[in-house]
Amino acid sequence: MMKTGAVRVLGTMSGTSLDGVDAAEIVTDGVTIREFGESRYRAYWEAEREVLRSALGRWPGEPGVAEAAAVVEVAHLEVMAQFPDVALAGFHGQTLAHEPEARGTHQVGDGARIAEGLGVPVVWDFRSADVRMGGQGAPLAPAYHFALAKWMKARAPVAFLNLGGVGNLTWVDPRQPGAEVPGALLAFDTGPANAPLNDLMQTRCGQPFDEGGRLAARGEVSAEILERFAEHRYFFRVPPKSLDRNDFAALSTEVAELSDADAAATLAAAAAVGVVRGAEHFPTPVERVLVTGGGRKNPVMMAMIREGLGCTVDPVEAAGLDGDMLEAQAFGYLAVRVARGMPTTFPGTTGVGAAVGGGEISYPPGAR
Numbered sequence: 001m002m003k004t005g006a007v008r009v010l011g012t013m014s015g016t017s018l019d020g021v022d023a024a025e026i027v028t029d030g031v032t033i034r035e036f037g038e039s040r041y042r043a044y045w046e047a048e049r050e051v052l053r054s055a056l057g058r059w060p061g062e063p064g065v066a067e068a069a070a071v072v073e074v075a076h077l078e079v080m081a082q083f084p085d086v087a088l089a090g091f092h093g094q095t096l097a098h099e100p101e102a103r104g105t106h107q108v109g110d111g112a113r114i115a116e117g118l119g120v121p122v123v124w125d126f127r128s129a130d131v132r133m134g135g136q137g138a139p140l141a142p143a144y145h146f147a148l149a150k151w152m153k154a155r156a157p158v159a160f161l162n163l164g165g166v167g168n169l170t171w172v173d174p175r176q177p178g179a180e181v182p183g184a185l186l187a188f189d190t191g192p193a194n195a196p197l198n199d200l201m202q203t204r205c206g207q208p209f210d211e212g213g214r215l216a217a218r219g220e221v222s223a224e225i226l227e228r229f230a231e232h233r234y235f236f237r238v239p240p241k242s243l244d245r246n247d248f249a250a251l252s253t254e255v256a257e258l259s260d261a262d263a264a265a266t267l268a269a270a271a272a273v274g275v276v277r278g279a280e281h282f283p284t285p286v287e288r289v290l291v292t293g294g295g296r297k298n299p300v301m302m303a304m305i306r307e308g309l310g311c312t313v314d315p316v317e318a319a320g321l322d323g324d325m326l327e328a329q330a331f332g333y334l335a336v337r338v339a340r341g342m343p344t345t346f347p348g349t350t351g352v353g354a355a356v357g358g359g360e361i362s363y364p365p366g367a368r
């Protein structure tokens with residue numbers, strides 16, 4: 001068990017858009033946020049990304065998984081070694097597959113190897129325990145969103161939206177004393193966010209993403225595809241609920257006949273529809289949605305979300321936060337909670353029956 005009081009911890013996240021590794025320091029006791037620290041980003045090389053892409057959907061022991069794990073470990077060690085002052089690290093790894101109701105959840109990268117390479121204890125495998133206990137194993141950032149709402153001194157319910165490869169939305173009631181209090185949080189994945197758009201850009205234009213939403217801005221949304229999409233059974237499921245990166249692969253097939261610009265506009269609109277349908281599940285309306293993740297840099301997607309929600313929708317920077325690093329900070333925060341035996345998921349965030357502390361701790365040789 002770690003000493004009490006705030007510690008400087010490093011959190012890392014390699015997200016579903018497969019762009020790279022985010023690493024960020026935070027100083028916390030696992031409840032309140034004392035301060036934010038340095039952060040760095042390490043992009044995957046195209047060859048590395050290809051290794052990861054071809055391992056998507058695979059489970060332990062299947063072809064390509066060991067290679068993907070090696071890519072993830074090397075990239076993380078490279079960036080994590082640049083933070084010599086941390087006492088602990090949180091390592092999410094890379095999700096390859098996620099089927100919480102069937103085969104489980106699969107993140108690659110061995111935390112024990114990271115601990116050995118780094119020389120500090122590493123918390124990892126954050127999702128498995130929650131899934132074993134009947135939870136969705138995702139999203140995990142909500143406990144951190146609760147701490148952020150307190151840090152911001154929010155006085156009324158607020159929502160955090162992450163527009164990564166997949167989208168996820170957290171409704172937070174900051175008037176509650178703690179994240180573990182029933183009714184403090186409701187969280188779920190909204191639907192596809194950037195992943196289908198990235199896949200389209202890669203296949204049709206040889207580019208990793210639609211920079212500034214420029215292609216989508218020139219297109220027209222297919223009302224027919226969008227209306228069908230809005231009636232997807234996922235949106236009728238009561239949250240908590242979570243998604244795998246490719247759960248909406250059919251959407252990519254549906255836009256196949258459209259022009260590049262129309263397909264991009266329709267996929268951006270689909271991301272927005274997922275958010276709007278998701279917000280219908282909020283226990284009470286919110287006045288403000290704070291957006292993190294790369295999608296906040298896509299003005300077309302942001303405008304569509306604003307129009308659909310009809311409330312203030314701002315990048316988290318408007319609240320003094322770093323939207324590129326928020327998920328990485330979350331895994332630092334969660335690492336401290338795990339190291340101190342505190343829960344990381346709750347019935348309102350993953351649907352687990354009772355609060356669970358997910359995560360393994362690996363120590364560097366001789367450090368225990």
Ligand SMILES: Nc1ncnc2c1ncn2[C@@H]1O[C@H](COP(=O)(O)OP(=O)(O)OP(=O)(O)O)[C@@H](O)[C@H]1O
Pocket residue numbers: 013014015016017018019020162163164165166167194195198208209210211212213292293294295297298327
């Ligand atoms: N300037 C930009 N214009 C448009 N889109 C952008 C821009 N910058 C980033 N993005 C989009 O955001 C994506 C990266 O977002 P982010 O880093 O939040 O995803 P992630 O962490 O991999 O995903 P997840 O949160 O699902 O795990 C890029 O792949 C791209 O689609």
Ligand SMILES: CC(=O)N[C@H]1[C@@H]2OC[C@@H](O2)[C@@H](O)[C@@H]1O[C@H](C)C(=O)O
Pocket residue numbers: 015016095098105137138139140141142162164165166167168189242243327
């Ligand atoms: C299984 C998995 O890796 N899920 C990711 C993914 O990316 C966004 C969304 O889907 C969210 O559920 C989660 O990541 C965020 C950081 C989370 O767990 O909070």
